[in-house]
Amino acid sequence: MKKAVVLLSGGLDSSTTLAIAKSGGYECYAISFDYCQRHRIELESAKKVAQYVGVKEHLIASFDLRKIGGSALTTSCDIPDGQYDGIPVTYVPARNTIFLSFALAWAEVLEVPNIFIGANVIDYSGYPDCRPEYLNAFENMANLATKIAVEGKIKFKILAPLLYMTKAEIIKKGVDLGLDYSLTWSCYNPQGSLENPIPCFKCSSCVYRLKGFQEAGLTDPLIK
Numbered sequence: 001m002k003k004a005v006v007l008l009s010g011g012l013d014s015s016t017t018l019a020i021a022k023s024g025g026y027e028c029y030a031i032s033f034d035y036c037q038r039h040r041i042e043l044e045s046a047k048k049v050a051q052y053v054g055v056k057e058h059l060i061a062s063f064d065l066r067k068i069g070g071s072a073l074t075t076s077c078d079i080p081d082g083q084y085d086g087i088p089v090t091y092v093p094a095r096n097t098i099f100l101s102f103a104l105a106w107a108e109v110l111e112v113p114n115i116f117i118g119a120n121v122i123d124y125s126g127y128p129d130c131r132p133e134y135l136n137a138f139e140n141m142a143n144l145a146t147k148i149a150v151e152g153k154i155k156f157k158i159l160a161p162l163l164y165m166t167k168a169e170i171i172k173k174g175v176d177l178g179l180d181y182s183l184t185w186s187c188y189n190p191q192g193s194l195e196n197p198i199p200c201f202k203c204s205s206c207v208y209r210l211k212g213f214q215e216a217g218l219t220d221p222l223i224k
Contacts, residue, residue: 003027004114005107010045013118015184016174020161021116022053023177030055031103035065037073041197045185061102079189081202087126096129108148119160123167123208167212182221
């Protein structure tokens with residue numbers, strides 16, 4: 001069986017990516033990250049999605065990026081409403097590089113050549129570490145910097161099946177694959193309580209999610 005490590009935040013894009021990998025016949029190892037983000041509720045969604053889709057193993061790596069800061073997601077900086085011109089304050093310094101490095105390390109131990117990430121450059125917030133140039137560069141680095149690749153046992157591939165899809169296209173794909181989007185979480189600024197979180201429906205992540213459901217002709221199941 002083909003095997004893959006899949007980055008899973010619990011959000012719309014990463015959950016759809018996991019469903020795509022699973023439908024493609026991959027045995028999936030999901031990896032999520034508790035980096036003390038203000039929207040840690042997403043980890044509960046990641047657990048639910050991993051169980052729903054059916055993964056071989058779900059690893060949650062923990063570290064505190066608040067000690068570095070530099071982002072509205074790891075500091076007390078306000079989360080802006082709506083879309084943002086330029087790179088937004090919700091950008092977390094080097095986040096995808098950190099995440100992919102953990103995924104690469106686990107993939108090397110598991111001897112898994114395929115690493116899936118839900119990066120997108122159509123309906124997204126302008127993060128530089130979602131661009132195809134970046135993903136290609138990381139793939140090249142992975143094959144230069146790992147023992148298993150240097151010895152010729154594996155050639156790593158960074159796979160981003162959502163890269164050029166709109167949010168509407170992503171949602172339609174997930175629905176076709178039977179993904180339950182009520183299990184997912186996208187909001188950067190959750191309201192309510194940990195037991196009963198409510199999306200703010202104002203942050204850029206919420207805006208792109210709502211736009212996607214509207215353009216897909218569907219209702220976001222998180223709207224109650």
